[in-house]
Amino acid sequence: xxxxxxxxxxxxxxxxxxxxxxxxxxxxxxxxxxxxxxxxxxxxxxxxxxxxxxxxxxxxxxxxxxxxxxxxxxxxxxxxxxxxxxxxxxxxxxxxxxxxxxxxxxxxxxxxxxxxxxxxxxxxxxxxxxxxxxxxxxxxxxxxxxxxxxxxxxx
Numbered sequence: 001x002x003x004x005x006x007x008x009x010x011x012x013x014x015x016x017x018x019x020x021x022x023x024x025x026x027x028x029x030x031x032x033x034x035x036x037x038x039x040x041x042x043x044x045x046x047x048x049x050x051x052x053x054x055x056x057x058x059x060x061x062x063x064x065x066x067x068x069x070x071x072x073x074x075x076x077x078x079x080x081x082x083x084x085x086x087x088x089x090x091x092x093x094x095x096x097x098x099x100x101x102x103x104x105x106x107x108x109x110x111x112x113x114x115x116x117x118x119x120x121x122x123x124x125x126x127x128x129x130x131x132x133x134x135x136x137x138x139x140x141x142x143x144x145x146x147x148x149x150x151x152x153x154x155x
Contacts, residue, residue, distance in 0.1 A: 001061045001104060003107065003108060004057065005057060010058050013058075015038065017095075018039055018040065018092075019038050020094060021038075022038050024132060025129060028129060028131030039092070053072065056071070057069045057115070059095075066095060066096055067095035068094055069109070069112045071089065071091065073086065086119070086120060087123050088112070090125070090126035105138060124144075
């Protein structure tokens with residue numbers, strides 16, 4: 001598998017995966033996520049693809065996008081109580097549901113981890129919805145540990 005920065009020619013295949021990710025979330029939390037949607041419009045996705053502060057990496061297998069990682073550089077430099085650090089935040093990581101179990105996600109994650117190190121980041125972070133237990137297990141197997149917990153009470 002080849003892993004590289006996404007370009008505009010990947011937009012259609014990335015969109016298919018965005019729908020898959022959204023379905024996992026809308027199935028798990030239909031009170032929050034609207035079924036049948038995706039996170040970004042085509043215009044928003046095109047802007048993100050060319051934004052250097054929001055790199056998207058794609059795993060290409062047999063000429064097609066097998067998975068992706070949407071990333072965002074976050075600078076913590078103006079907070080009185082926090083250290084000045086640079087973080088690479090994984091906003092979204094997805095492997096095509098037909099290709100899961102082939103270690104594609106692990107390869108993409110390790111590529112992103114190496115990218116973050118090379119970019120001088122202090123850490124790599126992401127959020128996982130509690131209803132997505134498969135993703136939670138996957139990230140733990142990659143070495144991620146809980147940094148903080150967001151809790152809720154539905155009213």
